[in-house]
Amino acid sequence: MTDSGSTLAIGIDIGGTKVAGGLVNESGTVVDHVRRDTPHRTTEPKVVEDLIVEVVHELLARATSDVIGIGIGAAGFVAADRATVVFAPHLSWRHEPLREALVQRLDIPVFVDNDANAACWAEYRFGNVQGESHVVMVNLGTGIGGAIVVNGRIQRGRFGIAGEFGHMQVMPGGHRCECGNRGCWEQYASGNALVREARSLVLAGSPLAHDLAASVDGDPRRLTGPMITEAARAGDPTAEELLAEIGTWLGTGLANLANAFDPGAFVIGGGVSAAGSMLLDPARDSFRRHLAGRGYRPEARIVQAALGNESGFVGAADLARTAVLERADATAGNGR
Template sequence: MTAGAPAIGVDIGGTKVAAGLVTDDGVVTARARRDTPHRSTRPEVVEDVIVDVVEELLTAQVTAVGIGAAGFVSSMTGRVVFAPHLSWRDEPLGERLAARLPVPVFVDNDANTACWAEHRFGAAAGERNVVMVNLGTGIGGAVLIDGTLRRGEFGIAGEFGHMQVVPGGHRCECGNRGCWEQYASGNALVREARSLVEAKAPIAADLAARCGDDPALLTGPMITQAAQDGDPTAAELLAEVGEWLGVGIAGLANAFDPALFVIGGGVSAAGELLLEPARKSFRRHLTGRGYRPEARLVAAALSNEAGLVGAADLARRSVQ
């Protein structure tokens, strides 16, 4: 492999497929993006979209393609075992893409790739024990222990979003009830905001105006912007998500005892409107609080590009 050669990273989420041409020091020099096909779409259609964005960026210098996929991914085999927000079920994604692309393909969970990027180039640089929590359509997670990504026996560790926090709670797309991501994710934020607009609650007047009184048009970024503009209801909704985030993180602190939690994904764009309620909730629910060192909670530094940057870096390393 040529020193300094670029790689392509692709981040596949519930709403978008984002790709970037990434240098060996984590700089994205070109970008491409497509909408994620509907979850009921055949797996081959999603594969076509991935190939399309890669080919847009492909140059003779590219040495590998890294894929960060939302779902239960076995990085050892390149198979997507289960994706709650897509139609993949035991999908041999790595094998299929390798047959269609002229360079090696590496597949991992999108939270793993984001965590690796933050460790190499971002908010977790210099830290060896880190838990990443990605708040997007759902919740993804990753664990770095002693400087190494820990993927578990079958390669699918870190699916924190499907820990049950409310027995008998909201139905989750995974099929269970009360999963953490039903209370601390972009979907949870939008669901609660839409319910207020549908009910024509006076406190939701600002949100209703932003979506033209059509709850179906209300999005997470709209809610975040409303909160940043001073709407107290939007700020309260983000604070509720932050409180649930803190509950889950307190449990993860007991399990992994990291020095740092990095909060990424689209919802993290809310910044301190989300993180400060999360820190307060974390401290309130932490076992042994006041008698143990407390992990820090910080926002991801690489924003929405962490997943694709990490995917590219891991792919480059896989062919060295």
């Protein structure tokens, strides 16, 4: 680890499968980072809370200067108070007072936000959409997260839940989603969807999935999204087709979002975005085919996120730093 040379903040990214954290300086540089896997299908919120505290303490022990704030990016609906996780489809959190629980254990200001909001903020501040006034981010991971930044402000909505694009219904009566509904977008354009389709081919004994099946000794449960992406990079036509199908669904959903928000750029993040052009080229083609007024209106750029797996905790840290400094400015202003 090197000295940051500037104010540090800690960002924590809580996903469906991991808790990742980083020490981040004012320029968005990750000075140090830690990752812990979450227990499979944990039902106890305190288990994840304990992991967060463990990661924070480890990062604090490595910090070379003061840490002014901790930002938490949680995969779920976060209330407008930036303190409560209202609902997390992939974790057992229901109206979970996460900030209060963490403040009692950590003597540093804590701010909670949606993980996609944090990732979008990181890309807006330090990534591929710097300078763009209207940004929509779509994060393809275990599910689909989304976020909106307009003129330098995250659009959280009246109740803090804006950007939950993954739960738009795109196929009435379709696959059951963990949110309780059927046919949600994330059931067709996420990492889970990619793995589900690959596993179904292996289970069906399809000759098209021979190489994928051989890579896991015939056990479809061992297939993962990164394995499918690597197979596609190696030229496996079935893996390529599966990614293209995810990309087609992605582009269809983006066209709907363009009609709603008219952004200048879409930034695509999350683990599935590592597929790059194999995912994004089909998405761009589908986007153009489904965009209302195509050929007569400006089209948003569709770009890959620049910060990769670090975007969530980089953005969470920067949002925490921003909140602490805004609070300090407000206090100073009241004292004048």
